[in-house]
Amino acid sequence: MLTDNANRCEPRPHFARPSHHRLPERHRSASRLARALRVLVLSLLLVSLPTGAGIAAPTSQDNVLAITYPGPGSVLSGQVPIQGTATHPSFVSYGLLYATGTEVTGATQWAHNNPIAWDVRTMVVNGVLGTWDTTQVPNGSYVLAIAMYKVGEETPSVYFVNNLTVNNAEATATQEPTATATEETPTEGEPTAEAPPPAAATIVLPATATPRPTPTVALDQPDDGEGGGGEDGGGLFAPGMFSVDAVKEAFVTGAQLAFLLYAVGALYVLAKAVIRYYLRQSRRKPSS
Numbered sequence: 001m002l003t004d005n006a007n008r009c010e011p012r013p014h015f016a017r018p019s020h021h022r023l024p025e026r027h028r029s030a031s032r033l034a035r036a037l038r039v040l041v042l043s044l045l046l047v048s049l050p051t052g053a054g055i056a057a058p059t060s061q062d063n064v065l066a067i068t069y070p071g072p073g074s075v076l077s078g079q080v081p082i083q084g085t086a087t088h089p090s091f092v093s094y095g096l097l098y099a100t101g102t103e104v105t106g107a108t109q110w111a112h113n114n115p116i117a118w119d120v121r122t123m124v125v126n127g128v129l130g131t132w133d134t135t136q137v138p139n140g141s142y143v144l145a146i147a148m149y150k151v152g153e154e155t156p157s158v159y160f161v162n163n164l165t166v167n168n169a170e171a172t173a174t175q176e177p178t179a180t181a182t183e184e185t186p187t188e189g190e191p192t193a194e195a196p197p198p199a200a201a202t203i204v205l206p207a208t209a210t211p212r213p214t215p216t217v218a219l220d221q222p223d224d225g226e227g228g229g230g231e232d233g234g235g236l237f238a239p240g241m242f243s244v245d246a247v248k249e250a251f252v253t254g255a256q257l258a259f260l261l262y263a264v265g266a267l268y269v270l271a272k273a274v275i276r277y278y279l280r281q282s283r284r285k286p287s288s
Contacts, residue, residue: 062089065148065159067129075165080132082116082144084159087123090151094120096130102141104160110145134166142166 067084070076086094096116099108117130129146142164147156 062087064088064125065094065146065157067144067146067159067161068126070144070161070164072161072163073165075167076132076134077166077168078134080134082129082132082146083127084129084146085125085127086120086129086146086148087125088148088150088157090153091123092121092149092151094124094129094146094148094156096132097145097147098132098137098142099145100140101143103162104143104145108143116144135168137166139166139168 064085064087067082069083070080082096095118097110097112098116099110101108114136116132120130132144144161144164146159148158149156
């Protein structure tokens with residue numbers, strides 16, 4: 001059973017919806033604030049830029065004065081090419097000078113009487129401005145300067161290079177040739193000084209061997225059993241060649257050789273007889 005409280009409808013809370021005419025007003029305020037911020041940022045950027053320069057404007061290449069070689073601290077010798085750039089829209093000429101010292105000061109004495117180059121009326125871009133012959137100056141510390149003159153200006157634009165060292169090897173002294181005495185040829189009519197005769201050279205002959213007498217065969221001299229031929233034994237036959245011992249030895253050797261030959265012959269004859277006998281016996285057996 002439902003009570004009256006159950007059937008009673010309690011009022012719900014009411015949420016008011018925002019009106020449509022307020023949203024565009026907020027959007028307009030935000031867009032105005034954004035535009036104001038953009039204008040402020042652009043104004044600050046324009047104020048920070050230098051006068052007459054655009055954003056990311058490249059540096060003008062028509063107004064450059066510099067020496068790229070040699071640089072500070074370089075050691076130079078011989079012929080040195082000075083490299084760099086000298087350009088300007090109102091260019092007239094440029095010159096190269098040097099002076100002693102390690103740094104340019106108000107008291108630097110420039111060699112105006114002997115410049116490296118002067119009154120050059122051609123602009124140079126990354127090229128050779130001039131050539132410095134360092135062999136014409138003493139070794140030591142130097143500074144360089146390039147001065148560029150422009151139309152309508154009496155004072156030139158100047159670029160310096162400090163702390164340069166010239167170090168050329170000292171030339172070695174050339175040894176003078178030694179004078180040699182030359183013989184003068186006497187002219188006709190002048191007496192010629194006679195030179196003293198040279199001392200006779202002593203010639204020493206080498207010792208020669210004494211020739212030995214040529215051995216000759218003495219046919220009329222009897223053989224004494226020792227080979228003959230004189231007292232020194234230098235005859236035709238060697239000493240002892242026909243001695244009694246030599247004859248005996250030769251006889252024994254000959255007898256042994258003869259006996260050996262006879263023995264070989266007897267063995268040959270015996271072997272031949274045995275072979276014949278064997279052949280005869282072998283022939284008779286088949287016939288019987």
